[in-house]
Amino acid sequence: MVRFLHTSDWQLGMTRRFLDEDAQARFTAARFEAITEIARVATSERCEFVVVAGDVFETNQIDRRTVLRACERLGEIAVPVFLLPGNHDPLDAGSVFNSPAFLAKMPANVVVLTDTSPRIVRAGVEVVGAPWTSKRPLQDLVAAASASLEPRVGTLRVMVGHGAADTLSPDRDNPAVIRVDDATEALRAGRYHYLALGDRHSLTRVDDSDRIWYAGSPVVTDFDEVDPGHVLVVDLTEQAATVTAHQIGTWRFLSENGDLNNDADLDAFERLLIDVDAKDRTVLRLVLRGALSLRQHGRLNELIEHQRDLFASAELWTRHSNLVVVPEDTDFADLELSGFAESAVARLRVQAESGGEQAATARDALALLVRLAAGSRA
DSSP: OEEEEOOOOOOOOOOOOSHHHHHHHHHHHHHHHHHHHHHHHHHHOOOOOOOOOSSSSSSSTOHHHHHHHHHHHHHOOOOOEEEOOSSSSSSSSOOOGHHHHHHHOOOEEEEOOOSSEEEEEETEEEEEEEOOOOOSSSOOOHHHHHHTTOOTOOOOOEEEESOBBBTTOTTHHHHTBBBBHHHHHHHHHOOEEEEESSOSOOOOEOTTOOOEEEOOOOOOOOOOTTTTSSEEEEEOSSSSSEEEEEEOOOEEEEEEEEOOOHHHHHHHHHHHTTTOGGGGGEEEEEEEEEOOOHHHHHHHHHHHHHHHTSSSSEEEGGGGGGEEOOOOGGGGGTOOOOOHHHHHHHHHHHHHHHTSHHHHHHHHHHHHHHHHHHHOOO
């Protein structure tokens, strides 16, 4: 038997457009902290080696500091680490794995899977990689890597691949998809005994044998990922694989829906957001529907602005929201306007209620006026 750790899609150096400078710094730090946590799990679980199934770096054009920090953290792992070039960091002419910074500081425990030759971990255990050498391969790289492998009695092999499995991909005509039937046949024939996959950021069991898995990204990267933030510890024999997921990610992407039509709804929505923990590591996306008065809409805007200072990011997903602002007489009762200001408000109200192209702009102007007036009286 052999026990090892399977991870993938670190994408060190990733940036997110919706994060401000402070949140981006914390998001970047979390990706490096994940490597330290991987080192801890590998040691505590007595793993013999670690495989990183592609996309170690976000791009081959990564800055030198990121490369050096990656090398330092990789050196913390007490066992051999096998890195597979993926679609984000393929082994092309400009590969980060051939950069002077990486070559100069690559720790002695790190092996880059630059070809499909089996790497001996110890007697009876080998790792085989299917590296990407370009952004657009024209074949199933896992099938190509395994084609020349022959079963070897008493030797366990771990195949490390990257890309979409055909059973999960919407683009099955892509020549580079990994054909699960072919992988299953290779497993059955004993050419390898476990297929460690990367590319899919969600933790995913691909087949019933427990021998084909996506570990997912150890740090969440988007809202559509299912159960990210894990690494897998695999116990492997010729007869079976036992896979145990370990949660190491501390960030999350959270979507909240709100149906807002009155003050009570706003109270409940505010309590919901207050109760969210670890806000500084949470990216919040709001989908809001309903109808609010100008005063209520102003309160909502203040609430969201307040939460932006607490969450890593808090934004309204306007494309899927349908929140109508309906000016009411009570919104203007205490404004004490006269003359030009009173006439301007009257015109804006007509425009806001017309439903024309300028209605949203008029409602925003009225909401701002109500908020400013309320602030001046506070």
